Structure formats: C-alpha cells, structure tokens
Amino acid sequence: MSVATEEMSRTLDAVRQGWIPTSIYSDSAVFEAEKRKLFNRTWQFLAHESEIPKNGDYVVRRVIDDSFIVARGDDGKVRAFLNLCRHRGGQVCRNESGNTKRFLCPYHAWAYKTDGSLAGVPYHQEAYGGDAELNKAEFGLFPPPHTEIFNGLIFINLDPGAKPLQEQLGDFKTYLEFYFPPSPRHVEVRGPQRWRFKANWKVGAENFSGDTYHTPHTHASTGAIKLVSSAATTNRKAGIMYAAGGGSGATFRLGEGSFEQRLRAVGYPDDMIKRMSDYMSPAVRGMIEKDGVLPSAGTLFPNLSMLQISARVDDSGEVYPFTTIRSWQPISATETEILSFFVVDSDATPEFKEKSYKAYVMCFGTSGMFEQDDMDAWVTLTRMTQGYMSGSVHLHSRMGLRQDGTPLTEPLKEFSGPGVAHIGFNEYNQRLWLTRWADYLEMDQPSRPVRAAHPMAQAAE
Amino acid sequence: MLAPVAEATKMLPFNHPLHLAAHEFLVNEAYIQDRRDFDAWLALMTEDVVYRVPVTSTLGANAHKSDEMDHLHEDLFSLKMRIARLKSNFAWTESPPSRTRHMVTNVCCYPTEADNEVRALSAILVFRTQGDYMGPDLIAGSREDILRQQNGEMKLAQRIVRLDEAVLRTQNLAIFL
Numbered sequence: 001m002s003v004a005t006e007e008m009s010r011t012l013d014a015v016r017q018g019w020i021p022t023s024i025y026s027d028s029a030v031f032e033a034e035k036r037k038l039f040n041r042t043w044q045f046l047a048h049e050s051e052i053p054k055n056g057d058y059v060v061r062r063v064i065d066d067s068f069i070v071a072r073g074d075d076g077k078v079r080a081f082l083n084l085c086r087h088r089g090g091q092v093c094r095n096e097s098g099n100t101k102r103f104l105c106p107y108h109a110w111a112y113k114t115d116g117s118l119a120g121v122p123y124h125q126e127a128y129g130g131d132a133e134l135n136k137a138e139f140g141l142f143p144p145p146h147t148e149i150f151n152g153l154i155f156i157n158l159d160p161g162a163k164p165l166q167e168q169l170g171d172f173k174t175y176l177e178f179y180f181p182p183s184p185r186h187v188e189v190r191g192p193q194r195w196r197f198k199a200n201w202k203v204g205a206e207n208f209s210g211d212t213y214h215t216p217h218t219h220a221s222t223g224a225i226k227l228v229s230s231a232a233t234t235n236r237k238a239g240i241m242y243a244a245g246g247g248s249g250a251t252f253r254l255g256e257g258s259f260e261q262r263l264r265a266v267g268y269p270d271d272m273i274k275r276m277s278d279y280m281s282p283a284v285r286g287m288i289e290k291d292g293v294l295p296s297a298g299t300l301f302p303n304l305s306m307l308q309i310s311a312r313v314d315d316s317g318e319v320y321p322f323t324t325i326r327s328w329q330p331i332s333a334t335e336t337e338i339l340s341f342f343v344v345d346s347d348a349t350p351e352f353k354e355k356s357y358k359a360y361v362m363c364f365g366t367s368g369m370f371e372q373d374d375m376d377a378w379v380t381l382t383r384m385t386q387g388y389m390s391g392s393v394h395l396h397s398r399m400g401l402r403q404d405g406t407p408l409t410e411p412l413k414e415f416s417g418p419g420v421a422h423i424g425f426n427e428y429n430q431r432l433w434l435t436r437w438a439d440y441l442e443m444d445q446p447s448r449p450v451r452a453a454h455p456m457a458q459a460a461e
Numbered sequence: 462m463l464a465p466v467a468e469a470t471k472m473l474p475f476n477h478p479l480h481l482a483a484h485e486f487l488v489n490e491a492y493i494q495d496r497r498d499f500d501a502w503l504a505l506m507t508e509d510v511v512y513r514v515p516v517t518s519t520l521g522a523n524a525h526k527s528d529e530m531d532h533l534h535e536d537l538f539s540l541k542m543r544i545a546r547l548k549s550n551f552a553w554t555e556s557p558p559s560r561t562r563h564m565v566t567n568v569c570c571y572p573t574e575a576d577n578e579v580r581a582l583s584a585i586l587v588f589r590t591q592g593d594y595m596g597p598d599l600i601a602g603s604r605e606d607i608l609r610q611q612n613g614e615m616k617l618a619q620r621i622v623r624l625d626e627a628v629l630r631t632q633n634l635a636i637f638l
Contacts, residue, residue, distance in 0.1 A: 058521075096627065098521020191530045193516050195629035221551035225542055314538050337628060342530065362539050366532040367514075367634035369546050375632045376554035383594065 008033065012438040017405075018398035018431050022385035025200040030441075031333035038302060038440045039064050040158040040449070043168045045304045045327050046070050046080060048189040049152040050346065051097070056114050059097045061339075062329060063158065068144065069093050069103065070154055073115035078149060080156050081116040081141035092141065103141070116141040145449050151180040152187060159446035169300070170245020171418035174283050178295045179306045179323055179343065181279035188346040189325070190357070192339035193365045199378035201303060201330040202437070204338070207374065208297040208305035209248045210429030212236040213399065218373050227362065227369060228311045229266065229319055237424055240293045240412065244419025248429035249298025251287065252309070259289040266294065266310040267319040269352055272345055286416025301436055303328040306343075311359040320352070322360040334382050340365045397434070400426030473570040473579070480570040483581040483608050486615040491563040494637060499544040502637070503537075507609055507618045510537050514602075514622040514638060532624070532634050547635075554635050559595075561636055562588040565604075577610045578618065585622070587638060589631060598631035600624065600638065 011021045011030075024030050046061040047070045058071035060083060067083035069092070085092050085105035092103040092112060102119060103112045111120035117140040121128060128134040144156040148165040150173075155165055169176065180187055207214065215236045222228055238253040254262040263273045277285070287293050297307045305326050310319035323343040330336055342360045344353050364371045384390055400408050400422070408426070415421040422428055473480045486505075493501045506512075512535040518524075535543070546552050567584040583604045590596035607619035622638045 056523075093521070094519070095521035095524070096519040097524045099523035100521060191516070193530060193532060193629075194627065195631070195633075197632040218553065221546045221549045221553075224549040224551055225545045227542060227546075312542075358534060358539065361531060361534045362542065366629060367543075369543065372554045372633040372635045373552065379632050 015438045019394040026386045028333045043155040047154045050188040056099045071114045080147045081143045086139045158449045168246045172245035172247030191341040196337045199382040201328040201336040203378040204328045206430045209299035209433045210241045213425045242421040247300040251293035267321045313358040320355040320359045322356040479579045487565045507616045511619045517624045559591045581606045
C-alpha cells in the first residue's frame, strides 16, 4: 500500500467513525478521487422533462468537466449526449437552452440531429469516401452509458456497469415522489439560478441530508422577521429524520388537525391538496396524517438535494409553500456551482404559482434569506480548514452517538415512511452519507464510458 | 439591455431637467447603498415598486424560457423583510458587513407615456469585499429603471438589473444592486 493509499484509508476510516478529517473538504487529491470513483459511478441529475417540453428543445448541463446536451428528439424521446463533435472535439452547442433542428459544430460544420445522430458532414463523398469509408451512422454524438428518467427527473450514469437508477434510489423513491409525483406532467421546473461559492460541494449535500440542528441558529434571522411559521425554525427538534435507500432527509412538525387541515395550515390550497392526495403514496400520507410531519429537506446521494417549506410573501399573514431542487456541482475541492430550481405543481393556479415562486426567491437561491447564511457557513468552513494546522483537525460529527459508538436514541418503532427514522437532533443521516461516500472512494475505478473507436485499440482490448 | 437604435432618437439630452434629476437620483442612491443606509434606501421606493434581477441565461433560438427566473423578484414587502433581516443581528453572512462600491455610469434617459416618469438606463459595476477575507467580487450589469416624481421627490418605481454573468461568482446576493 502506498503512503497516499494508506493516508486515504485512514481518512476514510475516521470518516466512518464520525471523526471527519478536515482535509476531505479541501484536499485536491480527495477531489481527484471523487472525480474518478464517485461522480463517474453514481446517477447524476441533469434536467427535468418539463424544461424541454417540445420536440427540438434542449438544455446543456455538466457533470464535473463533461458537458451534456439533453434534448427532446423529433420523435419526442428525451436523450442525453456528450456535447463534443466526433471530428475534432468542438463544442456543438454553446447555449444553455433553446430549440433546434440541428447542432452544428462551429469548427468544420459537422451537423447532428436532436437525437444525436450525425446528419451532415461537408464533402462527405469527396473528402471521406462517403458512408462506405465514414459511416455516418457510427459517428453520432456519444450518449452516456446510461440515461434514465424518474418521474420527469433525467439522470445519467457514466459507468457502463452501473446498476439501474431504481437501485440507487431504493426506498428513497417514496420521499422523492413527495416532491416529484409519479405524473411528470404534474410538475414544472423553473430555473436554474446558477452561482459559485468557495465551499466544498459535500457540505451542502450533507446539510440537506439531515442537519436540522443548524436551523434555529443559522437561520435565526428568518425567525426574527417571521418569514416562516415558527415551527419551521424553532421547533426543528420535534421533526423526524429518515434514511431510506439512497437518500435521507428531514421533516418538520405539523400542527394538529386532519390531513387537509394540516396541509392547509402550511399554505396548500384545496385544489392542490386534492391533487397531492391523488398522487401521494400511503406512506407519505401516513407521515402527514398519523405522524404529523411533512418532508422538508432531503438529499439523494450524492449531490441532488431538495426542500419544501412555507413562507410569508405579503402582509396577509398567510404562508405559501414552495419546493426547490438543486444539484451541487463541484468546480474544485474548494469551489462549488449550485444549480437551484423552483418546482411547482403545473396545475396550480397562476396566483398560487406566483406566491410560491416569490416565497422561493425570498427564502432560497442566490438571494434567499435562508440560503444566504448557509453559503456563509459553508464558505467559512471550507476556508478555515485549509491550513496546515487546521488541516490536521478531525471534526466532531458524532451527534447521537455515545463515546463507545452505541446510539443515544433508538429508531422510531412506529413511523409511516420507509427506512430508519429518528426523532430529535442527531447526525445519523450525515454519517450515513459520509460512510457511503467513503465506500465509493474505496472502490476501484469503473471502466471507461467510451470505448476507443479505432481498430488498433479494439484489438488491444 | 441596451437601448434599441430607434430609441436613441428619443433620448433626452443630457441637459434635460429630467435627465439631470434622474442622474442626481442614481448618484445619490449609490452613496446611500454604499453606506448601508437601508432606511434611506427604502424611502426611495414607491409603494408599488418592482425590483427584479432576472437570471441571465445563454438562450439559443426559440428557447421557451425567458425572464422566468430571477435572482431577486421584489416588491416593497419583500424589500422591507430583507432589510429587517439585515438589521436583525442574525444575518450572519453580513457580519461583518460587505463593503460595496456601486459604480453607476452611462446614464441615458427616455421619456415615458406618464408625464411624471422617466425611464433611465445605466450601467453598474459593484465591487464587493468583506472583512479581510472575501473577494474582491465584481458584479456587472445594466439597470433599466423607471423613476417617478412624487410630491416633488424622485422615487424608484421599477428596476430591472440585467447581469452580465450567467453564473454569478459571488457567494450570495445579500446586497442590493
């Protein structure tokens, strides 16, 4: 075992114990390992189907340094492919979104259809000898090894040997369906807001996985101005946290009353409650009706997070719920780009959509009065742990564990949702997230997503 | 958004009283912003103020999205809430407060259909640092303002800030543009 491997192994063991070496938030070697073993092996969210409703619609999104076009072809089918011309590596699409018939490489004008296939090569016959020598059918834009859609959410996986998306989701599916119901047309996604902040990408993903402990203090300002109902900030301890399948999250406690009354109290109008009931799983319905909690923040491992809360947007005293989904895209070990989307029931009234959107902008995103202070905490953490001395510290992430490693609290015996649930402040979910992260970093690298096309390389394989 | 050429013919001359009043307003406002005098800044707003910072996106032809997403999408209520928060002692991200310098230039004014309103276009460059650790961050964009004369005073009735960056490179918009 090399020194580097031994050091990584010690780091990962410490992470599993809840003693977090600060280096995981700034060490470029750790980031290199994440690129080679985590982001190229896990299902990565790129876009939502509602962003590309019409044939020819497309958006361009990244996974680390790879740019992908997600387009709806002339046949109505959604596909993803690498934004890279097969000829000389040109960037065939330079927009963030649009509608087109063709993606035209600016370099030598190779043209691709919206299904990724190569449609035109200038002087194909004269310069290349036509399809006999350069078969256009073999030179489409490269699709990622796997593309799957779950309730409108478009994911790709760069590992040719990847297991199906459903396996990565596992029982988290039930919770994801609270935010993204099984009818994809039921939801529309706006955005994203994109911005970069100088923090490690993991901090946000961990936070959304279950950090209710930070809410009363980090977000004290939102309580001071009564931006949200007091339960959302001051009564976080009474919420239930769950971990299920590939994700985990938090809930907040609802007031007393029936299913409808509880949802009305956090601002859901009756027409939405009706639609939510139509699509809601019995498990989530039980959480609301029986357990008295509503999903708030959650993270699908590794880097897709979501959140639902309610806020005031006018003097009426009413609160309006909103949903956001965001992907944490690392730029480097110490910088992250966030893509933050607003999500709303597409059948909601225009008035509700406007209020819900306003609640989102007031609370989350670039200027959100919650998110502003999260950014500050995460940027500060990343900056403060980059030192020689601070870089040797192990942070304490053992809330909910005794010194001997046994849990302080037992999982809830009765909880309507799937997975393991605890009540009160703890860091079970963050440790689970970090343990899973450590497991990925100990895996071998997956095989490469693109097989070399030339015969010599194929012979060597 | 720059003024269309056709509009340039209607541009108020730089010595026009409305241009002078608008320019004075913008310079005055920049000083108020940079000394963080939030109450004075709020007093510059009309009751029906619309303050938006739409997300800049690199759209290809026929993109179905336009100005649908904003970084800020404010009315007087939400501006008041944001300022109450900044004054709450719990707005950790602004502790210590950002130091900003709002540079406002290239001011061009146009008449509107309302006699008491003027449309003012300008360019802004905001320099932001914090403590001895943050930045400098630069935020550049254009402003499209509607200024309204009310009881002898100029007020901001509408502001749309169009940013030059598709991806913001400042950790948040805890400051106003």
